Amino acid sequence: MTPTESIPLLIVVVLLLSASGVDPDAMTIHYAGDRDVATMEDVLIVAGGSVSVPADAAIDGQVYVIDGQFEVAGTVDGSLTQLAGSVAVPASGTITGEFQTIAGRSDVAAGATVGSRQVLEVDPREAEGGGAEWLLLLLQILGLGLLGYLLGRRQPALLENVGRAVTDHPGVSSVTGGFAGTVLLVLIIAMAFTIVLIPVSVIGLGVLVLTVAYGQVAIGYRLVQPLGIRQARWRAALGGALVAVLLEVLGTVPLVGGLAAGVVALAGLGAVLITYYGLRRFVPPTIPGPA
């Protein structure tokens, strides 16, 4: 992991610390090189290199490991949270509080003393697919179906405008969606890097995801039009669910499947944007020219 790649994890740590009321100024961050630690501020973050608490030393506070190596040969009088990297606690080591491993490699010797140990276990069979994937798909179907139902019941005209933009102007919708989506994502990440704007970036990400979902529901609303479903809410619900399945199926096609699914999703996003969330019908300007 490069230093730049460790920044998202650093942001997570800062968020956790802010939530627990710790002053970020009391943080010590170690990025590179080897270092023995005998004393520390309230918080030590290991973001790279190699940090060791010698056998005869005791440090007091919270330790976070997001990259690099951390060895506790002495005593950590507090908690240790591991988000990545590696942690080793030989037989001489002591952690008085909780040692929590969310990800990364950890090795606790038999004779070591740990107040409490928590490891986030991920069942490899679940991670490889099967149940989890089906559950995710089901959630997407239900989510888009519910969103479609709500939008169709209250504002079917909005869905009509967005859906029309996708089918009547697929090029403009796709290009706008791809461009705006990318730029907004960059902006959201940039805001997160400022630390102060993390809440804004989280909200922005949520709005972006909802907007993409809205576009997908509108595409579905348009797709199921030939079925002649009279009630807009059911038409939108079915359309939303259908698009969730369609994107999943498209994604399974080798090479071009994922790309096609992405284009469909971006076209929906673009259509939402160029119609001002469906409030206006998109009509490109008329330019006089040769017949």
Add this chain to the structure above:
Amino acid sequence: MVGYGLYVAFMAAGYYYNVTFVQLGLLDLGTRHVGLSRTGVSWWMAGLALLTVVVAIATGVAVDRRGLGRDLHAKLRLLFGVVFVQVLLVAIAPHIRSVAGFGTWIVVAAIALGVGVPVSFGLTVDLVPAPDRGYVAAAITAAAYFLANVYPLDWRIETFSAAMLAAMVPGLVVLGWLASGRSGLVDALADQHERFGVGRFCHPEPVGLRSRTFASLLVLTFAVFFVDSLGFLRIVEEPILVVSSWGSPAFGDHLLLAVVHVIGAVVAGVFYRNFRKRTIYLWVFGLFALSHLLYTLDIQLGQLFPTLGGAPPVVNPATYAVAVSVYTTLNFALWPDLSTPDTIGTHTAVGVGVSGWLATFMSTALALRLQEADVGLLSHLNLVNAMALLVFVGLLVAWYVGNARHHGAGGEAA
């Protein structure tokens, strides 16, 4: 289609010459061969800009007064003369060793550039119908920036000269044949301005040079070029900021930027055709502001966490490249679309000359002066970012006020 191809080839070649040979090559020539300081070169470049603008406007007015905007043969003959002079300039440049020679070169180059602006843009009314100008402008931008990013990677005057000569000499031969009056192709294209010579924004009434529309677009485009150049000239002087992009030894990095430029141009072409001008300007300034924000954020992070210091992520130059492609596309399409065959000379000369040449070289001079005055990188980029944000917010306010007035007027009428 032949007309489209010719137009794209002429304009892309001309723009490639500007962004590589003139903007980068002159700096190398002036500092390395002639022995001028960077500040000295900056003043010469400012002089080049001023002279180019004066010559462009004089030529543009002459073109319109003599009715040459409707004469494709005459425009091709003038263009042949311009390219002929430029071929000589390109061949001579690497051998210049004195300030006097450098100054003479600058004067002749400015005259050629000044004549070339209204003449080359004047071809639009003959070769490209208004509805397609956004896409054709995108093709020009994509071709010019793709080539400029992948070749040459060595920014020395000798390399630029060799590359330009290899491209310009065959082009000069083709242009000579077209300008000779013996080509039936030119005869077939010569009357097209009657059908599609009137620009997109000249319906129902032509846009006047002194109109508010023209003036506001001139100021906005000037601001775009100024912001771009002021920022880029400083970024490109900082090895750490360009080591993974424009200054990278790896061809893959340059190819990536070239592809990003093409994507940006395609996006701009679609936007230009399908949205209003204000939308595109908002995107341009928003992208520049975002791009400088990313650069300044990186620098600030590096100051806070020194071990994080290193090349900025590729997203920074990529955002910059997209912004540049978007506004370049806009620039190629906008001025002809504000013109008719009778005003194309003056309008494009004023538009491109003032907003493009003057802004680019004035900001170049300012950027170099700021560097000489030891203005820090972060302060410099913050200044550029502030300018971009200021115009971005100003545009939003103007948009809002415009809409409010529109609805207010509607309300009263009702």
